[in-house]
Amino acid sequence: MVLATPIPFSACAPDVVDEVDSNLVEAAKNGPAALLEAALNGKTETVKALLDAGVDVNAADESGETALMRAAFRGQTETVEVLLDAGADVNAKTNNGVISLMHAAFGGHTKTVDTLLDTGVDVNAKDNDGATALMYSLLIRGDTDLVKLLLDAGADVNERSNDGWMALMLAEEEGHTEVVELLKQAGANE
Numbered sequence: 001m002v003l004a005t006p007i008p009f010s011a012c013a014p015d016v017v018d019e020v021d022s023n024l025v026e027a028a029k030n031g032p033a034a035l036l037e038a039a040l041n042g043k044t045e046t047v048k049a050l051l052d053a054g055v056d057v058n059a060a061d062e063s064g065e066t067a068l069m070r071a072a073f074r075g076q077t078e079t080v081e082v083l084l085d086a087g088a089d090v091n092a093k094t095n096n097g098v099i100s101l102m103h104a105a106f107g108g109h110t111k112t113v114d115t116l117l118d119t120g121v122d123v124n125a126k127d128n129d130g131a132t133a134l135m136y137s138l139l140i141r142g143d144t145d146l147v148k149l150l151l152d153a154g155a156d157v158n159e160r161s162n163d164g165w166m167a168l169m170l171a172e173e174e175g176h177t178e179v180v181e182l183l184k185q186a187g188a189n190e
Helices: 015-031 031-041 044-052 067-074 077-085 100-107 108-117 131-139 146-150 167-174 177-185
Strands: none
Touching: 015 077, 031 044, 031 067, 031 077, 031 167, 067 077, 067 100, 067 108, 077 108, 100 108, 100 131, 108 146, 108 177, 131 167, 167 177
């Protein structure tokens, strides 16, 4: 059975999408792969159908990644909300210690981060390397609104990764000058 198609769902005729969706529901009997794929691609109705078919909302792949993590990584906020309503564990960790908030922060998905923050997610959780969601948010984008959101939720500006990096150091390294000032105002140690 094919779980994914090289043709995007949006390019398919409705009857093809329905057939693919019904195939995904049937695939639910074979493990979490269909749910993970549907969540990654923001196929919210398919996610609902798979959950209704009995797929475990917290099922993970071999790396420990869940549907919530995949949806968060892509900023699929509507899908994230469905998964959370179904009982997805917001603090579940991959084998590398990464949680959904880190995925969303890395992707720069402010709306998804905000949704996750409303659930009691651990804003200061650390991955196996000691990095936090605040640090993840600085690796590529350095979006000030996202950083402000994390800080307002209680992100610790002075947390250190296992190799000694702090958010301020990352922001400086990546050239995010506005974020550097924001972190300093929030009490970051220099």
